[in-house]
Amino acid sequence: MLNSRLAPIIRKEFIHIRRDPRSLLILFLMPVLMMFIFGYAIDMDLKHIRIGVCDLSRTPASRDLIETLSASPYFNIVARYNDPRKTEDLFTRRIARAAVIIPADFAKRLEASPASPIGVIADGTDANSATLVQNYLENVFVSQSLTSSGTGSGASSGGGMPIRVKARMLYNPDMVSAHFVVPGIVALLLIMIGALLTSVTIAREKETGTMEQILVSPIKPYEVVIGKAVPYLILGFVIAVFILIFGHLWFEVPMLGSWSILLGCCVFYVFTALALGMLISTLVATQQVAMMLSLVGTLLPSVMLSGFVFPVASMPPPLQIVSRIIPATHFLVIIRGIMLKGNGPLELWPSFLAMTGVGVFFIALAVKRFRMKLK
Amino acid sequence: MIKILHLVKKELRQVFRDPNMLRVIFVVPMIQLLVLGYAITTDIKNLDVLLCDFDGSAISRDLLERFSHTEYFKTVPAACKPGDIERRLFAGKAVMALIIPKDFGEDLETRRQPEIQILLDGQNSNSAAVALGYCNRILLQFMQDNVRKAVSRQPVMSRSVKMITPVSRAWYNPELKSVYYMIPGVISILLTIITMLLTSLAIVKEKEIGTLEQLMVTPLTSAQIIAGKTIPFAFLGFIEMGVAMTFGVLWFKVPIAGSLPVLALLSGTFILTSLGLGIFISTIVNTQQQALFLSWFFLVSFILLSGFFYPIENMPVWVQVITYGNPLRYFIEILRELFLKGAGLNVLWPELCCLAAMGTTIFILAALRFHKRTA
Numbered sequence: 001m002l003n004s005r006l007a008p009i010i011r012k013e014f015i016h017i018r019r020d021p022r023s024l025l026i027l028f029l030m031p032v033l034m035m036f037i038f039g040y041a042i043d044m045d046l047k048h049i050r051i052g053v054c055d056l057s058r059t060p061a062s063r064d065l066i067e068t069l070s071a072s073p074y075f076n077i078v079a080r081y082n083d084p085r086k087t088e089d090l091f092t093r094r095i096a097r098a099a100v101i102i103p104a105d106f107a108k109r110l111e112a113s114p115a116s117p118i119g120v121i122a123d124g125t126d127a128n129s130a131t132l133v134q135n136y137l138e139n140v141f142v143s144q145s146l147t148s149s150g151t152g153s154g155a156s157s158g159g160g161m162p163i164r165v166k167a168r169m170l171y172n173p174d175m176v177s178a179h180f181v182v183p184g185i186v187a188l189l190l191i192m193i194g195a196l197l198t199s200v201t202i203a204r205e206k207e208t209g210t211m212e213q214i215l216v217s218p219i220k221p222y223e224v225v226i227g228k229a230v231p232y233l234i235l236g237f238v239i240a241v242f243i244l245i246f247g248h249l250w251f252e253v254p255m256l257g258s259w260s261i262l263l264g265c266c267v268f269y270v271f272t273a274l275a276l277g278m279l280i281s282t283l284v285a286t287q288q289v290a291m292m293l294s295l296v297g298t299l300l301p302s303v304m305l306s307g308f309v310f311p312v313a314s315m316p317p318p319l320q321i322v323s324r325i326i327p328a329t330h331f332l333v334i335i336r337g338i339m340l341k342g343n344g345p346l347e348l349w350p351s352f353l354a355m356t357g358v359g360v361f362f363i364a365l366a367v368k369r370f371r372m373k374l375k
Numbered sequence: 376m377i378k379i380l381h382l383v384k385k386e387l388r389q390v391f392r393d394p395n396m397l398r399v400i401f402v403v404p405m406i407q408l409l410v411l412g413y414a415i416t417t418d419i420k421n422l423d424v425l426l427c428d429f430d431g432s433a434i435s436r437d438l439l440e441r442f443s444h445t446e447y448f449k450t451v452p453a454a455c456k457p458g459d460i461e462r463r464l465f466a467g468k469a470v471m472a473l474i475i476p477k478d479f480g481e482d483l484e485t486r487r488q489p490e491i492q493i494l495l496d497g498q499n500s501n502s503a504a505v506a507l508g509y510c511n512r513i514l515l516q517f518m519q520d521n522v523r524k525a526v527s528r529q530p531v532m533s534r535s536v537k538m539i540t541p542v543s544r545a546w547y548n549p550e551l552k553s554v555y556y557m558i559p560g561v562i563s564i565l566l567t568i569i570t571m572l573l574t575s576l577a578i579v580k581e582k583e584i585g586t587l588e589q590l591m592v593t594p595l596t597s598a599q600i601i602a603g604k605t606i607p608f609a610f611l612g613f614i615e616m617g618v619a620m621t622f623g624v625l626w627f628k629v630p631i632a633g634s635l636p637v638l639a640l641l642s643g644t645f646i647l648t649s650l651g652l653g654i655f656i657s658t659i660v661n662t663q664q665q666a667l668f669l670s671w672f673f674l675v676s677f678i679l680l681s682g683f684f685y686p687i688e689n690m691p692v693w694v695q696v697i698t699y700g701n702p703l704r705y706f707i708e709i710l711r712e713l714f715l716k717g718a719g720l721n722v723l724w725p726e727l728c729c730l731a732a733m734g735t736t737i738f739i740l741a742a743l744r745f746h747k748r749t750a
Contacts, residue, residue, distance in 0.1 A: 022661065026668045034672070038679055041694040048688060065539070091546060092722060094712070115523075115540045124548030125715045127556040129686055135508045138541040142515040145539040146522065162483060162518045164490040167507055169497030170464060177500045192671060200664055284395055288576050291667045292399045296407070296568055299674065300561075304411055309684050311470075311502045313449075314420040316413055337467065340498050347466045 005219050009227025016201065017231060027235075031189050031243045038185060039178035039251050049133055052079035052096040054087065059107035065118075068144050069100070074136050091123045098122040098133045171340045179254065182247035183335040184308040187328045190240055190266070191302050194273020195280065195294045197232045202281035203290035221370065229274050236270040237263075256342030265334045265352060272327040272359030279362045282369040302328045330355035378595055382603025386577065390607065400573075400611065404565040405622055411561050412554050412627050419505050420446055425453040425460055425472040432480030438517050442473065447509045460494065470496040471506055483521065547715040555630070558623040559710035560683045565619065566642075567649050567703055568674055570612040574653030575666045578604055583662055597745050601738075605650050612646040632717030641713070641723065644730045645706040651737035652702070658744035677703040705730050 017024065053069065055062050070077050078096055090096040101119035109116035120137045122130040146161050172179050205211040214224055241263065247253045255262075277294065284290045303309065305319065306328035312320055323329045333351040337343035345352075390396055426439050443450040451469055453460055460472045474492040476482075482489035493510060497503045519538060526536050545551050581587035590600055623629045631638070652673065660666045679685070680694065681703040687695055698704050705726040712718035720727065 020662060020664065023665050023668060026665060026672070030668065030672045034675065037676065037694060037697070041680060041685065041690045050688075061537075088546075092716060092718065094722075110537045110539070115538050117540050117542050120541045120543040122543065122545045122551075124545035124551055125556065125711050126686075127545075127548050127551045127553045130545050130548070131551055132505065132508065134543045134545070135512055138543060139508065139511050139515055141539045141541045142512075142519055145537055146515065146518055148537055162486065162488065162521060163514065164488050165493065165511065165514055166490055167493040167495060167510075169495050169500075169503060172497035172500050172503075180498055180500050188675070196667060196671070197664075200667070286393055287663050288580060289393055289395045289399055291576060291663065292396065292569075292572060293403070295572060295667065295671060295674075296399060296403050296565070299568070299671070300407055300411060300564065303675075303678065307499075309501070311419060311422065311499060313422055313470075314502075319410065319413060322410065333467065336498050341465060341467075343465070343467075 006223050006227055009214075009219065009224065010230050013201070013228060013231040017235060027193065027239060028242065031185065031239065032246060034185055034189075035178075035182055035243070035247055035251070038181050039247075047074060048076045049074055049098065049136070050078045050096045051075050051133075051137075052081065052087065052090045052099040053077050054081050054084050054099060054101045056082065056084070056104040057102045057106035061107040061110055062102045064148075065102065065141070065144065068140065072140060074140075087121060091125075096123070097126075097129065098137060100137065176251075178247075178251040179340060180336070182243075182251055182253045183339055184332060186240060186243050186247070186266075186335060187269070187306070187331045188302055188308065189243065190236055190270055190331075191273045191276070191298055191328050193236050193239060194232065194270050195277040195298050196291065197235070198228065198274045198277025199280040199284070199290040199294050200277075200287055201232075202228060202278070203284055203287045206281075207286050225278065225367075225370075229271075229278070232274060232277075233267070233270050236273065237267060240266045240270065253339060255339050257338035257344060261345065261348075262335065262338045265331070265338070265348075265355075268352070268356050268359065269327060269331045269334075272331075272355055272362065275359040275362035275366065276327065278366040279369075282366050301326050305329070307332050324354065325358055325361075327355055327358050330358070379599050379603050379606070382595070382600065383606045386604060386607040387610075389577070390573070390611070400569055400615065401618065404569065404615065404619065407565065408558065408561055408619055408622060409626070412558050412623070419502050419509070421449045422447065422471060422502075422506055423469040424448040424450050425463060425469045426450050427453045427455045427460060427472060427474045429455055429477040430475050430479035434480035434483060434521075435475045438475065438514075439473075441513050441517055445509070445513065447506070464494060464496055467496075470503070471510070473510070554627050555715060556711060558627050558629045559714050560681075560707050562616065562619045562623060563645070563703060563706045563710055564674075564678055564683070566612060566616055566646065567677060567706075568670075569615055570608055570646055570649045571653040571656070571673070572667070572670045573611065574604060574608045574650050575656040575660075575670055576663055577608070578654065578657035579660060579663050579666045582657070598742065601654060601742055601745060604654065605647075608650055608653070609643075609646050612650070613642070616642050616646070629714060631714050633713035633719060634717075637720055637723075638713055640720075641706070641709050641727060641730070644727060644734060645702060645709075648702045648730055648734035648737065651734050651741055654741040654745070655737050658741055677701050680704065681707050683707055699729070700733070702730060702733055 051069070053066055055066060066077070069075050079090055084101055087099045087101070090099060099121045101121065103117065103119065106116055106118065118141060120134055122133050124130045143161065202211070205214065215221065244262070248255055276298070280290055280294050280297070284293055305315070305323045306326050307323070308328065312323050312329060315323065330351040334348050334355070337348055424442060426442060428435050428439055439450070442448050448471070453463065453472070460474070463469050464472060472494040474494070476489055476491070479489045479491070491514065493507070495503045495507060522536060523538065548555050578587070581590065624631060653670070656666055656669050656673070660669060680698045680701050682698070687698050687704070690698070709723055709726050712723060
């Protein structure tokens, strides 16, 4: 129910928004640019890994192996050398990420014993890609030896693995990272817009002293809060719809679930973001601190702890708990579930409840602090 | 000089007038460093895997055992009804399913190449690819061991079997600890946020309340004003860097193999670049809010395009070109190389030159724009 006191506050807030067209422009242009860059840029799967090969064996067997490596799309052989001591040089000059060292007795041991060792050295400076690179290289070697051993159907037939592995990617069969990134950007932008805008606008009134004027007027505190929240709720929602449609049309991010459920969840997510903004605004006295706090406080956690990039399951258990109070964590499950999997309320209600719960919790804290200040 | 000193003093007083600011600048980043240092690894761990064994033989149990013994996967036994598997993947109860067919053990013994099915939730295309890599690794090792067992039973086979066993090492970070890689990254991100945002906000705030014009009509030249606005934040940036590094070294035991003076020189150059960006932002916006949005946009782009999460080599060429304009890209590279490899200026000079060139350009641009406004 929109009473006569609430409407003017909302109208006033809209005037504030409209008066700053540059901010509005940034708000709409930014997501588009971000989607463009990240939709294309983000790809964790390593390709063309630069490797060095040190062949001490120089036999047909070792050349065969090198041939397999250079034929693979994963590797780019950038250096072939004969002195294993030069490996260090490859890494310090950042020419290669990994090196393969084929020992001198490689071919002999290949014939004679059931295991012929081969050295894989990764530059561990980038620990995460180093793990991937090691995995890739090991898999290439092992599968190469399995196929060439002719252990498949009949020892004489040659070729073929003992076990055939058929892997199928569900929900994103072509492994398009844009499908994964675009929903993430929606989540990131909405929390930013919600939390930043609200905390800053309230902090601004505090800073300029108009908050006190409003509070001594007959307007009730909850009306101030609602009046401040509604315009940004609408703005955030419009931006969300805009990004979603753009991502859907340009990047062809599928929409397997229902639009109405997704948009409904967006409203609640924006509400949670606003709640966070309210909470921040009660903690600070000036716009500047509000901005610093909401930026430092929301940006990195929303990117790193929410599952935007890294799966929550892989985090240490205490951090998994931390990630539960980040609204983006729950929203990401919801938005990706709806868009990519076609999930419905049946699968998503726990995430929805958790997200809304976090929002209510923030609001409750904010109201408590707000009351304390009034006294 | 004295004039600048006064400005610097005024600026520092302004920053610290609000005790909250001090907390936001120093305490919040340290908490984040603590949390994120533990949180992030692009490596996967404890992913829920449904294991579905239609065979139930000793061999299939051996294979499943291998899956439950790694830290990558957390196994969830599944009722072996096909509908059940899909339903649980759909509901997000698991991200991967491994289906072992009936008669798997027998087929493997008689070399009839049984087929294993892997279903993956591909929503997060990146971690799905990593998970598949680990899965393949386990399967390949299983096959290799199996072939070896077969050989030991029938030595006749050994002539056709050629087994390569990769022996992997990682240099500079032998245990491949992600912390060593994450801490430098997080430090540089926090440093960028704080220096860039503080400078741009400090200037825009004066613009907003009109005191910048007062400053302009004083005998101070615009170069002096810029210097007065930059020096305090450069100073803060340095302290921030020092505190964060001490924390990283003492708490996370991140080794610093390189020389500290070189680190100071490179950090100084980076801080100047990021301050220059802050000033530049402040010249193109009118309100603190706009400054915040723009800084946010720059920050997210810098972070995601820095090679911190996603290797730059994997990006399309046009995005790679964009990353050359990203100061964070150079700084993260510098920190990693210097911390772990002990790289010196002889290796890092290209990064230093790029940063210095970028910093100078942006400063000149900012100064010019700043100047024009006053004219």
